[in-house]
Amino acid sequence: MFNEKSKATDFDFTPNLQKAYAEVFKLRVQSGRELLSKESIKNPFRVYVEDYADMVELINSENEAIYNKWSSREDERLELIEGLDEKSPYNRFLRAEIKLHWALIKIRFGHEVKAGYNVIQAYKLLEENQKLFPNFLPSLKSLGCLHVLIGSVPDKQRWIPKLLGLRGNIQLGMNELRLVAKDKVWGTEAKFCTTFIQAYVLKFDAKQNAEMLQFADSQSDNLNINMVATAISLKDNRTEQAVELLKKTPKDAAYLNFPIFELYKAETQLFKGNYPQAVTSYQNYLRIFKGQTFLKDTYYKLFVCNWLMGDDKKAKLYLSKINEGGSTVAESDKAAQKFYENFQKSKTLPNKTLMKLRLLFDGGYFEEAQQELITLTEKNFSTPKDQAEFNYRAGRIYQKLNQFDKAANYFERSVALTGTQDWSFAPNSALQLGYLQQQKGQKNKAKAYFEQAIAYKNHEYKTSVDNKARAALTEMGY
Template sequence: MVAALLLLAVPHAFATTVNFTPRLQKAYFDIQKLRLNTARQLIDAERAVAPDNAFLSYLDNYADLHYLLISEDKNAFKTLSAQEDKRLAIIGTLPDNAPFKRFFQAEIRLHWAFAKLKFGNELNGSWEIIRAYRLLEENRRKFPDFVPTLKSLGLLHVLIGSIPENYGWVARILGLKGNIQAGIAEIRTVVREEPMFRQEAELTDILLHAYTLGLSASQLARVREWPKEEPDNLLLHFFTTTTLMKEGKSSDAWQYLASAPQGDAYMAFPFLEYLKAEILLQKGAYAQALGHYRSFLKNYKGFNYVRDSYFKQFLCLWLDDDEKNARQYAEKAASQGSTIIEADQFAQRVAEAYLSGKINARQKVLYRARYATDGGYLSEAWKIVAALDEKSFDTQEEKCELNYRKARILHKMDKPETAVLYYERALLLGRKPAPGFAASSALQLGYIWLSNRQNARAKSYFQEAMSFKKHEYKNSIDNKARAALTALGD
């Protein structure tokens, strides 16, 4: 009944076909390039001549997802979310023997799952994932040779397979089954066999490895080549930039950021200013970084990274020994913006610690070393900490962090044997006062022993990494440790 009423409210909205016309194919790929205005013009032109094409509703939703995830526009989220049920109902008019019916419905639910999770609506976002999973599983049973189903089903199998053990019971009760290896295989089947969705599937594959499973050398090489193959693709420039930054290769990332396409055809993307600021902070170019953080906040209308950007402005001034002006940004970091993501949670926690006098000038070297290491400026980072020892600091937490910083630098310098000693020391010192550093040390020790094929030893460290409670890196460390354990067959 609800679906029928919705359809009555949308004239000529009966989907009777699925037709990947050349114009709509171009719109699909323009969306992936973040050329949203161009894509929407193509969609509307096609709608004027063939309004009964279900692919239209899919593309409308696909464009909205990209806009919402990048803009974080709360008003647009409220307006556009009202379209979900209408689009689902339109696609629901396809015949049951059409394999695209459940596939498109599942895709739209997944789009809104990601959007709702982004905007802090975790409960509704989770239910969207469950509904999408069930639609995809049903589609696979009904149409086992329909390859597009595997694109998103594979993604869900990997994500569910990465759920930490203490939450696994929820997935089992709901009938959700995860398997990381099977999920990756499904996604790669789409890459091999389905040209239309090949790039999206390949991007999904590499994203999962970049943020959870770990990138191979060949995957990293592929990430570098992509923007060269599609110089007009803003999304690929962004993805390559963030992936290289995550891999500690910020000098290389800067080149892709600098060559990112611009112009009226592309949606506004102020977050690129934030990325420039991050790299400059890592290099120790504090005055330049400060300007880019301010430019980001001036043009950004979203809610994530606001506290973090104020905190980074505090750091730029504080690390440049401008204590007088730094404090006002610590106050903003403690009070303005959301705390949905780990970066903003960390910003609030450290800003409050500074304002309460728990952070002192002695710790500046640790922050300088941290950001230089994150950016891959390893020789500079080592110069910062090389002459320091535990006697240079007063608290056990500071001593723990010093050991962790030295371990990370040495590990990235490909000196794992020496890094192990510092990780072990950080793990010992941080069990109670610094669980985040202790958990991170255990995770890295797991990776080192895994690379040495000492699987039993690696497994014990991954389990230990997950055992630490209530620290700022809990979600990301648990996901990575769980993924590693699953790969080990645990």
Template sequence: MAQENGYKAGFTSKLQKAYSEIQKLRLQPARELLNAERKTQPDNAFVPYLDNYADLHYLLISEDKNAYKQLSRLEEERLDKMAKLPDNSPYKRFLQAEIRMHWAFAKLKFGNEISGSWEIIKAYKLLEENQKKFPKFLPTLKSLGLLHVLIGSIPENYTWITRMLGLKGSIQTGIQELRKVAEEEPVFRQEAELIDLLLHAYTLHLSPAQLARMRQLPEEQPDNLLYHFFATTIFLKENKGEEAAGFLAKAPSGSAYIPFPFLDYLRGEIKLQRGDYENAQESYLLFQRKYSGFNYIKDSNLKLFMCFWLDNKDQEATRFINKINAGGSTIVEADQSAQRFAEDFLAGKISPSNKILYKARYATDGGYLLQAMKIMDAVSENSFRSWPEKTEFNYRKARIFQKSGKINQSIPYYERTLTLSRKAAPGFGASAALQLGYICMDKKDKVKAAGYFKTAMSFKKHEYKNSIDNKARAALTLLGE
């Protein structure tokens, strides 16, 4: 049937150019290339595959609910086109799996977790089958490697689900597969390398060499907006606010690129961390004016609250607390955290003394460590009344010492955090245990490291449960546990 329809999979030079343009977030020129190729090659499976790839990038960035409803109807149609490829083509199952993975990420982004999870399971089965049928076909490993890492970092109390569904994960195997593609498969090299770096940044642990590589990518492709975006977010995550600001300042713009209001949110984050409250407000408000999505609404209102509250303009701050309750979703952790803060603040559970802790937190997040230490040196544990505040005081001190390279000075504060967190603030206890695990890992004390990672996972309900458990599980896997 496939051969009767004459369907084929040819990644022509023009289509490879479109693929590259999508990865740069230059969606308009990418679609022009795709439309031109569609006219001359209507039966080429790579055209609907790249249509789908472009749609994924648009949906993840725009969070356009109407477009999501309309575009999601095209999934089955595109899968049907992939099904027309001959059974002896290694691209048949690979492209079917790619389309399912694209929609898995889109559905998870839009809060359709069950449907998104089933897409991942179906994609995994297709990739596994393709790997058995065509073991030398390297593109399979790009996506299979990603899934192997994600499945391998699932917390232990959920692994029974993956076993029941026949999903096998291994962080080491997944990383090896991604690197094999990056080294030996020129077409998918860029995507495989970026996936590898992002997995280390957000699930595993970035090495100095990987951080250096992340610095190089935007320099190698100054017209690549996606590289500038990820460099900004990764360096923010690594507490290097000034470097992040540099990548953001050089980010390309223009009509060829997809509108990206989230970049204004990131500008606000950097200014808030610097303590530049007035300019931070402007960036967050600009983000809200341009943005029509649903994530980070609550969080940006929290940050606007902070811009006034930390500047001792409490009356102006109040209206943004009320806005947190009024709109936005709670899909991402940042919005969940904002919602909890608003509820606690309105219930009178957050005292003015918390301003010190938030100022120190934001300064630390941006890598302004001297400023953060100066803030914290003005107070002691006894300056705070509640157990959560005392716990956070010790955690903040520990983080500043750790980020300043004074590892041994951070340890007692992390241990004190662990002790106090049993009475309250389990999130800080879990975070402290995770960091102590990393410290012991760096010191080659595998037994102690494993103990701390297990302790991190033992904390029950808290706002960072999923991300901390994933990181701890990934670290335990690397330790052979």
């Protein structure tokens, strides 16, 4: 099957296959698979869309048995496509896409090194394709993502991609994604990638938020876009926006069931202070989801809810469960594990006032948080760690209320109190101080703060802090 003589007509992306791809991207996986069944099993676009569908199902379910059963499909599909017309730009493009699908799958199943090899191979295929077919737009979708991600690698680790021959540039990558965003077939996915990168790697401000909402409204039947918009809203302190997006979530049976929506519902209730309702949704997630991701974070949040409701016995039961299961791939799971380990060392629970301040801030309830702040000073807290956290939380709240000088004073104090400790408040404060100086046009001062943020080691938010600081430095031309 793999050695048949091939022709340019091998790569026929029929309207039916384009529809199947669109269905899978919307997370209507079964409908997509039904459309695929009408196409030849040798059509490389059928192979590609089937691979996409497999990726969606595996990442959603985290079913180890199915992963082991399906893992041989990667090489089979790559071999089939490689044996087709080499003169078509789709040959290398589709192989690179499949490599990237399996990179994401491998990361989810804890095989980071294997995933890294996939990314390197995909990058090489896409770069080669771009040289051979410079006007071929689809390659820029994934190449753009890779250019941004490689470009945001911190200075001290830049030798790694350089050694591997990987070239990164944030501005180039974003421009490439914007070009593909105009494409009729690949444009929606390119816009999706741009939104994701803007929120999780670069800076996400009111302009990007408005663009995201417009994008979600224009694709109201796309569960994938609704899901990422909800996740970003929660991450960006926009609980009420997340609530509205959850009301618009497409819900008919054609869509794959995603347990993560239970977590999103739980987060909105937690931030609003509706702890019993939050507990119900967190428990639903644990009941429905059979994988490992966000388990530690969910147990941590169940601890928080019960603790804030005054049920210390139940709270400590959930606290102990953090160490009993789940992975530490996601930053929130890493943070939950670190919280558990710190508790084991100190045997002291966090400060309830600080926890409530944090939840008000995380939910985007800045005015309410300010009302709490008015009654507090650093002296209300007895340990240096609590004092450092208080100053960081106060800084973030005043920053969101556009009281920038006041915010900067609190951030500086948090950095001073942290000293050489591995608490995350100082690197996060340094990052925000960098943004405040960047806003003022003080490039040298901003640079110093961003470099200071990157210099902190061993805190649970290192990946995201470093990525954002690196992206800001690149944006300023450093």
